[in-house]
Amino acid sequence: xxxxxxxxxxxxxxxxxxxxxxxxxxxxxxxxxxxxxxxxxxxxxxxxxxxxxxxxxxxxxxxxxxxxxxxxxxxxxxxxxxxxxxxxxxxxxxxxxxxxxxxxxxxxxxxxxxxxxxxxxxxxxxxxxxxxxxxxxxxxxxxxxxxxxxxxxxxxxxxxxxxxxxxxxxxxxxxxxxxxxxxxxxxxxxxxxxxxxxxxxxxxxxxxxxxxxxxxxxxxxxxxxxxxxxxxxxxxxxxxxxxxxxxxxxxxxxxxxxxxxxxxxxxxxxxxxxxxxxxxxxxxxxxxxxxxxxxxxxxxxxxxxxxxxxxxxxxxxxxxxxxxxxxxxxxxxxxxxxxxxxxxxxxxxxxxxxxxxxxxxxxxxxxxxxxxxxxxxxxxxxxxxxxxxxxxxxxxxxxxxxxxxxxxxxx
Numbered sequence: 153x154x155x156x157x158x159x160x161x162x163x164x165x166x167x168x169x170x171x172x173x174x175x176x177x178x179x180x181x182x183x184x185x186x187x188x189x190x191x192x193x194x195x196x197x198x199x200x201x202x203x204x205x206x207x208x209x210x211x212x213x214x215x216x217x218x219x220x221x222x223x224x225x226x227x228x229x230x231x232x233x234x235x236x237x238x239x240x241x242x243x244x245x246x247x248x249x250x251x252x253x254x255x256x257x258x259x260x261x262x263x264x265x266x267x268x269x270x271x272x273x274x275x276x277x278x279x280x281x282x283x284x285x286x287x288x289x290x291x292x293x294x295x296x297x298x299x300x301x302x303x304x305x306x307x308x309x310x311x312x313x314x315x316x317x318x319x320x321x322x323x324x325x326x327x328x329x330x331x332x333x334x335x336x337x338x339x340x341x342x343x344x345x346x347x348x349x350x351x352x353x354x355x356x357x358x359x360x361x362x363x364x365x366x367x368x369x370x371x372x373x374x375x376x377x378x379x380x381x382x383x384x385x386x387x388x389x390x391x392x393x394x395x396x397x398x399x400x401x402x403x404x405x406x407x408x409x410x411x412x413x414x415x416x417x418x419x420x421x422x423x424x425x426x427x428x429x430x431x432x433x434x435x436x437x438x439x440x441x442x443x444x445x446x447x448x449x450x451x452x453x454x455x456x457x458x459x460x461x462x463x464x465x466x467x468x469x470x471x472x473x474x475x476x477x478x479x480x481x482x483x484x485x486x487x488x489x490x491x492x493x494x495x496x497x498x499x500x501x502x503x504x505x506x507x508x509x510x511x512x513x514x515x516x517x518x519x520x521x522x523x524x525x526x527x528x529x530x531x532x533x534x535x536x537x538x539x540x541x542x543x544x545x546x547x548x549x550x551x552x553x554x555x556x557x558x559x560x561x562x563x
Contacts, residue, residue, distance in 0.1 A: 168447070168505065170486075173490065174501040174548070176494050176499045176548065178494075178495040178497055178550075201236070201456050201458075202237050202456070204339060205236060206239055208237075208332075208336055209222075209237060210239045212311075212313060212329070213313070215328070215332075216329065217315075218325075219290065219314045220240030220245065220290075220313075221239050221240060221311070221313040222238040222241070222311075222312050223236055223238070223298070223309060223311055223312075223336070224236065224309045225308060225456070226307060227452055227453065227455050228431075228434065228452045228454075228455070228457070229434075229451065229452055232453075233310065240314075245289065245290075269297070269326050269329065269330045270295055271293070271294045271295075271319050271322050271323040271326060272294075273292055273319040274290050274292060274293055275318070290314045291318055291319075292315045292321070293312055293313060294312070294315070294323070295310055295312045295313075296311045296313075296326075296329045296330050296333035297309075297310060297311075297333060298311055298336060298340065299337055300341060301338055308337055311329070311333045311336060347428065348427060348428065351426060351428060351464075352426050355426055355461070372406075376405050376406060379398050379402040382394070383398040386398060428457075428464065429458075429464040429467060430454075432468050433452065433468070436472055436489075437489060440475050440479065440487075444479045446482075446484055446485060446487055447486045448488065449487070449488035450489045451490050451491065453490070453492040454491055454492065457491065460531075462531060463531045463551070463554065466527040466528065466531050466533075469527055470524050470527050470528065470549050471500060471502060474524070475487070475502060478506070478545075482504045482506030482544070482545060483506045483507045484505050484507075485505060487502070487504040487505070488501075488503060488504075489501070489502050490502075493553070496552060496553055497550045497551060497552055498552075498553060499549070500548070500549040501547070503544060503547070507541065508539045508543050508544050521535065521537060524549075528549055528551065532552055533549055533552075534550060535549055536550075
């Protein structure tokens with residue numbers, strides 16, 4: 153099986169241990185081996201950043217006469233390196249390349265993350281422990297760090313280029329690859345900055361709409377005041393029939409205005425961090441830890457998490473609601489938030505080890521599952537709730553990956 157996520161470090165300071173990662177079975181499936189094989193060999197989703205990096209890799213490979221290359225980026229939590237793009241790898245070489253870039257098969261990665269370009273001889277697998285190959289087809293590799301260019305030089309990931317020549321020969325292009333790595337780093341930064349700019353603009357537009365909606369309350373208030381004057385006049389003249397009518401009109405107008413205004417303002421005035429969903433979820437986790445005596449683990453397995461703005465907003469509110477109710481009602485000592493993509497779905501899992509068997513009524517203070525499901529439906533998703541006495545509660549949001557042209561549609 154292919155291994156695309158590489159652990160950097162694992163820290164667990166608590167005595168409670170989760171047995172395994174959250175499971176997810178897509179709608180219409182019953183799990184089992186067939187489903188696992190479908191997921192394992194599913195073609196990777198081609199986002200705009202992935203495509204850019206693949207084109208970059210092809211240019212690099214041609215320039216330095218290399219055999220293949222891969223780009224790994226750090227996950228948002230800084231714990232894993234995930235292969236996001238590759239080039240020049242046939243199916244039979246894909247697994248071999250992935251094994252070479254795993255940390256347990258290439259100890260020099262630690263140095264690379266420390267801003268060092270290095271070349272390695274990989275012609276003999278016997279020099280590495282636990283290598284699954286009896287012989288190696290690649291002869292050498294050069295790995296260069298990908299770093300934030302205009303701040304502290306924080307690591308973004310690693311560029312690894314494979315050669316079918318010796319380490320000595322490959323070393324001659326180290327300076328060239330270092331220059332390419334700088335340009336690739338700038339490309340990654342530029343792509344992410346452009347996303348932020350687009351997101352800021354869309355959020356600003358929504359804020360303007362929210363302000364306009366808020367100002368339009370004046371119309372409802374004007375109508376209501378007119379009905380009040382008519383109501384008072386009817387009372388003064390003793391016209392009970394018209395007084396009752398105007399009272400009903402006034403009550404109906406206020407009810408409709410109050411409900412629609414609350415819904416619209418809540419939807420458009422989003423307090424989510426404008427840096428995007430990854431940062432917003434990190435903020436939620438940080439704030440949860442500050443306010444509660446519950447150990448929260450946050451695992452974001454998606455290096456390049458970018459969704460349409462409406463999806464990000466609804467996901468944010470659903471996760472926030474689930475975490476809020478864990479704090480209020482679960483009596484848990486531990487909780488965790490998992491972000492992943494499986495079987496063509498984005499999956500957000502929030503679970504705790506609390507008392508479980510909660511009453512999920514659609515009212516404030518009891519998970520508000522009805523509201524969460526309404527939000528999920530807006531983005532074509534679903535909410536699953538699994539709870540049993542003494543076994544905690546799991547809330548899982550999942551929705552299909554948006555079509556590849558969603559950026560064009562949203563822009």
